[in-house]
Amino acid sequence: MTFRFDFAPTPFGDALAVFSDAGIVSFDLSESADPSVPWLLESVTRRLGAVPEPEPGAADELTEALDAYFDGEPVRFDERFAFDWRLVDGFARSALQAVCEIPWGETMSYGEVAVIAGSPGAARAVGTACRLTPLSVVVPVHRVIRSDGTPGHYGAYPERKRYLLDLERDASASRS
Incomplete structure (x- = not known):
């Protein structure tokens, strides 16, 4: 390869x-x-x-x-695009593939993604998968938020997460 x-x-x-x-x-x-x-x-x-x-x-x-x-x-x-998932395996891969299903401009909590990925109660593991993703932005981990509705972090750059969420929200609102 x-x-x-x-x-x-x-x-x-x-x-x-x-x-x-x-x-x-x-x-x-x-x-x-x-x-x-x-x-x-x-x-x-x-x-x-x-x-x-x-x-x-x-x-x-x-x-x-x-x-x-x-x-x-x-x-x-x-x-x-095709993704080559070789750098992600196990539950982390399932979680990131579930994240890909979150529609543009929408969000889900870490717990909701855990349920979709097949491991209810694994919200922290979803957070770890999002934090360690080798496919930042193209896998929309920014759409995964805390259960209280706050954005949470995005690695060391929470302002990037806010930027991406705002971009999608504002673009969705202008399409309506």
Whole structure:
């Protein structure tokens, strides 16, 4: 299996997109001003057990979909792109696949996702799956909120979660 990578721009900065022959393996929003810093690529290399090769243009189609999404179009990434789930297994994979079913502009609690994923009472495990997802944004973990209706965190960037929730809410309201 070969792996390749490219960068895709987002309002949060460039994201590292890693692809296999089977689909998107990782979409990682950098926590640095420069996403090309070696540690970001080293992290995905360690998890894959292989070194992705640079392929400029590999993320062009994904970038177009991201542009549409950030322009307020209800893009469902799992319907437009194949995901290679190799970096996620067990309940975490079930939870993230359940998260993909949350409609644009809507939210579910961690507990509700746990039920859909087949493990009622595993709300904390859903939170962990969301926090550790290798497919940030394209798997809409930002749509998973606390049972009290508050957004909760989004890694170290709760403002990103609020931005994504507001983007979808505002775009949905303007469509009505």
